[in-house]
Amino acid sequence: MKTYGLIGKVLVHSFSKKFFTEKFAKEGIDAQYELFEMPSAEGLRQLIAEKHPSGLNVTIPYKLDVIPMMDQLDETAAEIGAVNTIKFFYGEDGAYKLMGFNTDTIGFTNSLKPLLQPWHKKALILGTGGASLAIAYSLRKLGIEYKYVSRSGKNEGLTYDHLTEEVMNEYTLIINCSPVGTFPKVDEAPAIPYQFVTGKHLLYDLVYNPEVTTFMRLGLQRGATVKSGLEMLHGQAVASWEIWNR
Numbered sequence: 001m002k003t004y005g006l007i008g009k010v011l012v013h014s015f016s017k018k019f020f021t022e023k024f025a026k027e028g029i030d031a032q033y034e035l036f037e038m039p040s041a042e043g044l045r046q047l048i049a050e051k052h053p054s055g056l057n058v059t060i061p062y063k064l065d066v067i068p069m070m071d072q073l074d075e076t077a078a079e080i081g082a083v084n085t086i087k088f089f090y091g092e093d094g095a096y097k098l099m100g101f102n103t104d105t106i107g108f109t110n111s112l113k114p115l116l117q118p119w120h121k122k123a124l125i126l127g128t129g130g131a132s133l134a135i136a137y138s139l140r141k142l143g144i145e146y147k148y149v150s151r152s153g154k155n156e157g158l159t160y161d162h163l164t165e166e167v168m169n170e171y172t173l174i175i176n177c178s179p180v181g182t183f184p185k186v187d188e189a190p191a192i193p194y195q196f197v198t199g200k201h202l203l204y205d206l207v208y209n210p211e212v213t214t215f216m217r218l219g220l221q222r223g224a225t226v227k228s229g230l231e232m233l234h235g236q237a238v239a240s241w242e243i244w245n246r
Protein backbone atom coordinates (compact mmCIF):
# COMPACT_ATOMS: atom_id res chain seq x y z
CA MET A 1 0.00 0.00 0.00
CA LYS A 2 1.32 3.45 -0.94
CA THR A 3 1.59 6.16 1.69
CA TYR A 4 0.81 9.81 1.05
CA GLY A 5 0.48 12.46 3.70
CA LEU A 6 0.67 15.95 5.07
CA ILE A 7 3.50 17.39 7.16
CA GLY A 8 2.97 20.34 9.49
CA LYS A 9 3.31 21.37 13.09
CA VAL A 10 -0.28 21.02 14.31
CA LEU A 11 -2.66 19.03 12.14
CA VAL A 12 -6.02 18.69 13.78
CA HIS A 13 -8.73 19.14 11.16
CA SER A 14 -7.23 18.22 7.82
CA PHE A 15 -9.15 18.77 4.61
CA SER A 16 -6.45 16.83 2.71
CA LYS A 17 -6.77 13.68 4.80
CA LYS A 18 -10.55 13.61 4.30
CA PHE A 19 -10.23 14.44 0.59
CA PHE A 20 -7.65 11.75 -0.20
CA THR A 21 -9.11 9.06 2.08
CA GLU A 22 -12.49 9.46 0.35
CA LYS A 23 -10.84 9.52 -3.07
CA PHE A 24 -8.88 6.31 -2.41
CA ALA A 25 -12.00 4.53 -1.13
CA LYS A 26 -14.19 5.70 -4.01
CA GLU A 27 -11.67 4.90 -6.74
CA GLY A 28 -10.36 1.68 -5.18
CA ILE A 29 -6.81 3.05 -4.88
CA ASP A 30 -4.59 0.96 -2.59
CA ALA A 31 -3.15 3.88 -0.64
CA GLN A 32 -3.44 5.74 2.63
CA TYR A 33 -3.11 9.43 3.51
CA GLU A 34 -1.58 10.12 6.92
CA LEU A 35 -0.97 13.22 9.01
CA PHE A 36 2.63 13.70 10.11
CA GLU A 37 3.00 16.29 12.84
CA MET A 38 6.60 17.28 13.48
CA PRO A 39 8.25 19.87 15.75
CA SER A 40 10.58 20.99 12.93
CA ALA A 41 10.89 20.44 9.18
CA GLU A 42 13.97 18.31 9.89
CA GLY A 43 11.52 15.55 10.84
CA LEU A 44 11.01 15.05 7.10
CA ARG A 45 14.26 13.05 6.83
CA GLN A 46 13.18 10.52 9.46
CA LEU A 47 9.70 10.29 7.97
CA ILE A 48 11.16 9.42 4.56
CA ALA A 49 13.43 6.75 6.06
CA GLU A 50 10.60 5.15 8.02
CA LYS A 51 7.57 5.50 5.75
CA HIS A 52 8.92 5.80 2.19
CA PRO A 53 6.07 8.11 1.18
CA SER A 54 4.95 8.30 -2.44
CA GLY A 55 3.96 11.94 -2.11
CA LEU A 56 3.63 14.61 0.56
CA ASN A 57 1.81 17.87 1.11
CA VAL A 58 3.38 20.55 3.27
CA THR A 59 1.55 23.06 5.42
CA ILE A 60 2.12 25.78 8.05
CA PRO A 61 4.84 26.49 9.08
CA TYR A 62 7.10 24.35 6.84
CA LYS A 63 6.38 25.53 3.28
CA LEU A 64 9.61 27.56 3.29
CA ASP A 65 11.64 25.38 5.65
CA VAL A 66 11.55 22.27 3.42
CA ILE A 67 13.11 24.09 0.43
CA PRO A 68 16.77 23.40 1.39
CA MET A 69 15.92 19.68 1.62
CA MET A 70 14.74 19.46 -2.01
CA ASP A 71 17.04 17.94 -4.66
CA GLN A 72 15.06 19.81 -7.30
CA LEU A 73 12.63 22.69 -7.25
CA ASP A 74 9.95 23.19 -9.86
CA GLU A 75 10.36 26.61 -11.53
CA THR A 76 7.07 27.93 -10.12
CA ALA A 77 7.84 26.81 -6.56
CA ALA A 78 11.29 28.41 -6.86
CA GLU A 79 9.81 31.73 -7.97
CA ILE A 80 7.14 31.65 -5.25
CA GLY A 81 9.67 30.59 -2.61
CA ALA A 82 7.31 28.08 -1.00
CA VAL A 83 6.65 24.35 -1.43
CA ASN A 84 3.35 22.65 -0.61
CA THR A 85 3.83 19.43 -2.60
CA ILE A 86 6.79 17.00 -2.60
CA LYS A 87 7.24 14.38 -5.27
CA PHE A 88 9.65 11.45 -4.75
CA PHE A 89 11.49 9.75 -7.57
CA TYR A 90 14.64 7.83 -8.43
CA GLY A 91 17.21 9.88 -10.34
CA GLU A 92 19.33 8.59 -13.23
CA ASP A 93 22.01 7.78 -10.65
CA GLY A 94 19.53 5.46 -8.91
CA ALA A 95 19.33 7.73 -5.85
CA TYR A 96 16.05 8.62 -4.15
CA LYS A 97 15.22 12.29 -4.83
CA LEU A 98 12.79 14.95 -3.65
CA MET A 99 11.27 17.58 -5.89
CA GLY A 100 9.27 20.52 -4.55
CA PHE A 101 6.20 22.04 -6.20
CA ASN A 102 3.62 24.68 -5.33
CA THR A 103 0.02 23.84 -6.22
CA ASP A 104 -1.55 26.65 -4.12
CA THR A 105 -1.07 28.92 -7.13
CA ILE A 106 -2.93 26.46 -9.40
CA GLY A 107 -5.84 26.14 -6.98
CA PHE A 108 -6.05 29.90 -6.50
CA THR A 109 -5.71 30.91 -10.16
CA ASN A 110 -8.28 28.39 -11.40
CA SER A 111 -10.85 29.50 -8.84
CA LEU A 112 -10.22 33.23 -9.30
CA LYS A 113 -10.20 33.45 -13.10
CA PRO A 114 -13.93 32.87 -13.75
CA LEU A 115 -14.77 35.73 -11.35
CA LEU A 116 -12.46 38.36 -12.81
CA GLN A 117 -14.02 41.40 -14.48
CA PRO A 118 -12.20 43.86 -16.75
CA TRP A 119 -11.96 46.41 -13.90
CA HIS A 120 -10.13 44.00 -11.57
CA LYS A 121 -6.72 45.45 -12.44
CA LYS A 122 -5.37 46.09 -8.92
CA ALA A 123 -5.44 43.90 -5.83
CA LEU A 124 -4.82 44.21 -2.10
CA ILE A 125 -3.24 41.17 -0.45
CA LEU A 126 -4.14 41.12 3.26
CA GLY A 127 -1.32 39.43 5.21
CA THR A 128 2.30 38.74 4.38
CA GLY A 129 2.71 35.08 5.41
CA GLY A 130 3.50 31.94 3.43
CA ALA A 131 0.21 31.83 1.52
CA SER A 132 0.57 35.42 0.33
CA LEU A 133 3.68 34.43 -1.68
CA ALA A 134 1.68 32.07 -3.91
CA ILE A 135 -1.08 34.65 -4.29
CA ALA A 136 1.35 37.42 -5.29
CA TYR A 137 2.94 35.08 -7.85
CA SER A 138 -0.49 34.17 -9.26
CA LEU A 139 -1.45 37.85 -9.60
CA ARG A 140 1.82 38.64 -11.40
CA LYS A 141 1.08 35.84 -13.89
CA LEU A 142 -2.45 37.23 -14.40
CA GLY A 143 -1.07 40.72 -14.95
CA ILE A 144 -2.86 42.14 -11.90
CA GLU A 145 -0.98 44.80 -9.92
CA TYR A 146 -1.01 44.29 -6.18
CA LYS A 147 -0.06 45.83 -2.86
CA TYR A 148 0.38 44.05 0.46
CA VAL A 149 -1.62 45.21 3.46
CA SER A 150 -0.31 44.20 6.87
CA ARG A 151 -0.28 45.34 10.46
CA SER A 152 3.29 46.62 10.05
CA GLY A 153 3.34 47.83 6.43
CA LYS A 154 6.05 45.36 5.40
CA ASN A 155 6.92 44.34 1.81
CA GLU A 156 6.70 48.05 0.89
CA GLY A 157 2.98 47.73 1.52
CA LEU A 158 0.19 49.55 3.29
CA THR A 159 -1.17 49.23 6.80
CA TYR A 160 -4.91 48.86 7.42
CA ASP A 161 -5.02 52.58 8.37
CA HIS A 162 -3.96 53.48 4.82
CA LEU A 163 -7.14 52.03 3.30
CA THR A 164 -8.95 55.26 2.42
CA GLU A 165 -12.00 55.49 0.15
CA GLU A 166 -9.65 56.41 -2.71
CA VAL A 167 -7.47 53.33 -2.18
CA MET A 168 -10.54 51.10 -1.90
CA ASN A 169 -11.94 52.50 -5.16
CA GLU A 170 -8.66 51.85 -6.94
CA TYR A 171 -8.11 48.29 -5.63
CA THR A 172 -11.27 46.34 -6.41
CA LEU A 173 -9.84 42.86 -5.79
CA ILE A 174 -9.17 42.15 -2.10
CA ILE A 175 -7.68 38.82 -1.03
CA ASN A 176 -7.58 37.78 2.61
CA CYS A 177 -4.34 35.85 3.13
CA SER A 178 -4.51 36.12 6.92
CA PRO A 179 -6.14 33.55 9.20
CA VAL A 180 -8.51 36.22 10.61
CA GLY A 181 -12.07 34.86 10.69
CA THR A 182 -11.09 31.18 10.86
CA PHE A 183 -13.12 28.86 13.11
CA PRO A 184 -13.60 29.23 16.08
CA LYS A 185 -13.10 33.04 15.83
CA VAL A 186 -15.77 33.26 13.15
CA ASP A 187 -17.00 36.74 14.15
CA GLU A 188 -13.64 38.35 13.31
CA ALA A 189 -12.84 39.92 9.95
CA PRO A 190 -9.81 41.69 8.46
CA ALA A 191 -9.82 45.38 9.43
CA ILE A 192 -10.66 46.92 6.06
CA PRO A 193 -13.19 49.78 5.78
CA TYR A 194 -16.20 47.76 4.57
CA GLN A 195 -18.22 50.96 4.10
CA PHE A 196 -16.13 51.60 0.94
CA VAL A 197 -16.77 48.14 -0.55
CA THR A 198 -18.98 48.34 -3.65
CA GLY A 199 -20.59 46.08 -6.23
CA LYS A 200 -17.37 46.32 -8.25
CA HIS A 201 -15.33 44.62 -5.53
CA LEU A 202 -14.33 40.97 -5.46
CA LEU A 203 -13.52 39.75 -1.95
CA TYR A 204 -11.61 36.47 -2.01
CA ASP A 205 -11.00 34.71 1.32
CA LEU A 206 -8.30 32.05 1.58
CA VAL A 207 -10.01 30.98 4.79
CA TYR A 208 -12.27 27.99 4.08
CA ASN A 209 -13.68 27.25 7.55
CA PRO A 210 -16.37 28.52 7.91
CA GLU A 211 -17.38 28.36 4.26
CA VAL A 212 -18.97 31.83 4.52
CA THR A 213 -16.70 34.04 6.62
CA THR A 214 -17.55 37.40 8.19
CA PHE A 215 -15.22 39.02 5.58
CA MET A 216 -17.39 37.50 2.85
CA ARG A 217 -20.65 38.32 4.62
CA LEU A 218 -19.69 41.99 5.04
CA GLY A 219 -18.73 42.08 1.36
CA LEU A 220 -22.06 40.54 0.33
CA GLN A 221 -23.91 43.18 2.36
CA ARG A 222 -22.18 45.84 0.23
CA GLY A 223 -23.06 44.06 -3.03
CA ALA A 224 -19.56 42.65 -3.68
CA THR A 225 -18.77 39.32 -5.30
CA VAL A 226 -17.23 36.97 -2.75
CA LYS A 227 -15.34 33.68 -2.84
CA SER A 228 -14.32 31.18 -0.16
CA GLY A 229 -10.96 29.37 -0.08
CA LEU A 230 -12.63 25.96 -0.34
CA GLU A 231 -12.34 25.66 -4.12
CA MET A 232 -8.66 26.68 -3.96
CA LEU A 233 -8.08 24.00 -1.33
CA HIS A 234 -9.76 21.39 -3.48
CA GLY A 235 -7.86 22.56 -6.57
CA GLN A 236 -4.46 22.39 -4.91
CA ALA A 237 -5.15 18.82 -3.71
CA VAL A 238 -6.20 17.69 -7.21
CA ALA A 239 -3.07 19.31 -8.67
CA SER A 240 -0.85 17.56 -6.09
CA TRP A 241 -2.34 14.19 -7.04
CA GLU A 242 -1.62 14.88 -10.71
CA ILE A 243 2.01 15.75 -9.90
CA TRP A 244 2.52 12.57 -7.83
CA ASN A 245 1.12 10.42 -10.63
CA ARG A 246 2.67 11.81 -13.76
Ligand SMILES: NC(=O)c1ccc[n+]([C@@H]2O[C@H](COP(=O)([O-])OP(=O)(O)OC[C@H]3O[C@@H](n4cnc5c(N)ncnc54)[C@H](OP(=O)(O)O)[C@@H]3O)[C@@H](O)[C@H]2O)c1
Pocket (backbone or CB within 6 Å): 060, 104, 107, 126, 127, 128, 129, 130, 131, 132, 149, 150, 151, 152, 154, 177, 178, 179, 180, 182, 206, 207, 208, 229, 230, 232, 233, 234, 236
Ligand atom coordinates in the same frame (compact mmCIF):
# COMPACT_ATOMS: atom_id res chain seq x y z
N1 LIG B 1 -7.68 27.92 0.72
C1 LIG B 1 -6.49 27.38 0.62
O1 LIG B 1 -6.22 26.49 -0.19
C2 LIG B 1 -5.38 27.90 1.50
C3 LIG B 1 -4.04 27.66 1.18
C4 LIG B 1 -3.06 28.20 1.99
C5 LIG B 1 -3.42 28.92 3.12
N2 LIG B 1 -4.73 29.11 3.41
C6 LIG B 1 -5.13 29.91 4.58
O2 LIG B 1 -4.59 31.21 4.44
C7 LIG B 1 -4.32 31.76 5.72
C8 LIG B 1 -2.90 32.30 5.76
O3 LIG B 1 -1.98 31.23 5.62
P1 LIG B 1 -0.42 31.47 5.83
O4 LIG B 1 0.22 30.15 5.63
O5 LIG B 1 0.06 32.61 5.01
O6 LIG B 1 -0.38 31.86 7.37
P2 LIG B 1 0.76 32.65 8.11
O7 LIG B 1 2.09 32.38 7.49
O8 LIG B 1 0.53 32.36 9.53
O9 LIG B 1 0.49 34.20 7.75
C9 LIG B 1 -0.64 34.83 8.04
C10 LIG B 1 -0.48 36.34 7.87
O10 LIG B 1 -1.68 36.83 8.38
C11 LIG B 1 -1.47 38.02 9.11
N3 LIG B 1 -2.11 37.88 10.42
C12 LIG B 1 -1.97 36.90 11.34
N4 LIG B 1 -2.73 37.14 12.41
C13 LIG B 1 -3.37 38.32 12.18
C14 LIG B 1 -4.29 39.14 12.92
N5 LIG B 1 -4.72 38.77 14.13
N6 LIG B 1 -4.72 40.28 12.35
C15 LIG B 1 -4.29 40.67 11.13
N7 LIG B 1 -3.43 39.93 10.38
C16 LIG B 1 -2.97 38.79 10.90
C17 LIG B 1 0.02 38.20 9.27
O11 LIG B 1 0.36 39.30 8.45
P3 LIG B 1 0.95 40.66 9.03
O12 LIG B 1 1.64 40.31 10.33
O13 LIG B 1 1.90 41.07 7.99
O14 LIG B 1 -0.19 41.58 9.22
C18 LIG B 1 0.63 36.95 8.68
O15 LIG B 1 1.72 37.23 7.86
C19 LIG B 1 -4.58 30.65 6.73
O16 LIG B 1 -5.85 30.85 7.29
C20 LIG B 1 -4.57 29.40 5.88
O17 LIG B 1 -5.39 28.37 6.42
C21 LIG B 1 -5.71 28.63 2.61
